[in-house]
Amino acid sequence: MNDRERKRGPDDALNQLFDRLISDEDRTTAGAGKPVDAIGAESAQAYISSMGANIENFEAFVVLEIVRADSIGQISRQGFVEGWTAVYLEQRIPADPTAHRNYVQMCIQNLPQNPAYFKKVYQFAFGLGKAEPAQKALEKDVALVFWDLFLGTAESSDTGVPGPRPWKSQNVDWLGAWKRFLAEKWTRSVNKDMWNQTLAFAEKTLVDETLGFWNEDQAWPGVIDDFVLWCREEGIAKAPAPGTAGGGEGMDVEDY
Structure with a gap:
């Protein structure tokens, strides 16, 4: 050659x-x-x-x-x-x-x-799920199937088979909570920002299941803000005590 x-x-x-x-x-x-x-x-x-x-x-x-x-x-x-x-x-x-x-x-x-490689394949999957190339968002049902495939836990995945990086911390099955929240509160499709930021949010919940990294002044999509409030209302995650680590200080939303 x-x-x-x-x-x-x-x-x-x-x-x-x-x-x-x-x-x-x-x-x-x-x-x-x-x-x-x-x-x-x-x-x-x-x-x-x-x-x-x-x-x-x-x-x-x-x-x-x-x-x-x-x-x-x-x-x-x-x-x-x-x-x-x-x-x-x-x-x-x-x-x-x-x-x-x-x-x-x-x-x-x-x-x-490999988190970087996982993120690359996860983000590429968004384009694969669109019914038409010009479509700007995934249908909610398609996104739910894809989340099962990537982030599924044995408890909450419809297949019962965990994904390669299960969205579950020590005390919380986050994917199960996310799917329940969407079933109750979300009737729209899933755009690219929501798809990408869900992964960014998921990674942070695995480090801090109190959701202390979140605050309302950050640039999370509104659906994730609503999810945090829903989790606290449901007793899934308790707000961190004042003066403790968390509260979102120094925790920027990643550019996904």
């Missing part, structure tokens, strides 16, 4: 790998004689499974983030080639199915222990 090819990455080999994923249904969707620029849901699920990822849980999102998928049910040729090219340039992972599978398995194992 010469210097020019090394900088460009293994595009030809990746295009050939993508061609092997195309089904007759994908060809029909593209139209007779037209190039196939994307694979549909059935082919995408088969590919995810071929990478050793479970299509029923968070592992699917790991694969979809790598290949820069447009949606849960579609992987474009461009995203596939660009995504794996980026991995090649950063990690020198060759354009080979076995090497790709091994890399995916490494990422799956890494995600629960």
